[in-house]
Amino acid sequence: NAGVTQTPKFRVLKTGQSMTLLCAQDMNHEYMYWYRQDPGMGLRLIHYSVGEGTTAKGEVPDGYNVSRLKKQNFLLGLESAAPSQTSVYFCASSPRRSMNTEAFFGQGTRLTVV
C-alpha cells in the first residue's frame, strides 16, 4: 500500500524554468493538499482540493498553480521558478474534511531554484 507518493524527490531548477510536481494517492481520498516548508519553519498551505475537478487557494498561493483532473492525482505547477520558491514541498490527502480525520503525507520533494 503506497499511500501518498510524490514525484520527484529532488529537483534543481534555474530561475525562470517551469516544472510540475506530482502527488498520487491510492486511498481514494477526496481531499488533497500542497504545502511548502522552509528551513526551521512550519508547513504553509499553498493550494488544496476538496474533490476531483476542484481547487482552492491556501495561505501562500502566489507563483503556483494546481490541477486535480483525476481524483488520485494532484499536480503543483511552477510556471516561472524563483529562488524564493526553494523549499521542501509536501503533499497530503484525507478522506474528508481534515479537522476530524487523519491526513496522510508524502515523503516530500526538495526543490532548489538557482
Next chain:
Amino acid sequence: LAKTTQPISMDSYEGQEVNITCSHNNIATNDYITWYQQFPSQGPRFIIQGYKTKVTNEVASLFIPADRKSSTLSLPRVSLSDTAVYYCLVGGHNTDKLIFGTGTRLQVFP
C-alpha cells in the same frame, strides 16, 4: 479556524514524561483538536485527536479540560526517537483547510 499557541521548543531526557500544552482560546463548539508529529526530512504524521476529556492511544495521551481552551499532549517515557516537531491543530468538521502553525520542537537527550 481557531488560533493556536504552543511553546517553540522543549528539552527532555530519555525516560521522562513530556507534556506539550497548546492554547486555543477561540475554539469553537464543533472544533476538534489534532496533533501531528514530524521527524526531520519527513512529512507530518497523525498522532492523536480529541474533542473533550481524555483520549489515549499507543503513542500518546491527549488531555482536554472542560473549557477546551487548551489541550496537553502527553508522551510517556520518551526516547531519543521522539525527537521531532509536534503540531497542534484546531478546527471543525466544516473546515476544508488543514493549517499548521510553527509547532513545538522537542529535543530528547540521552
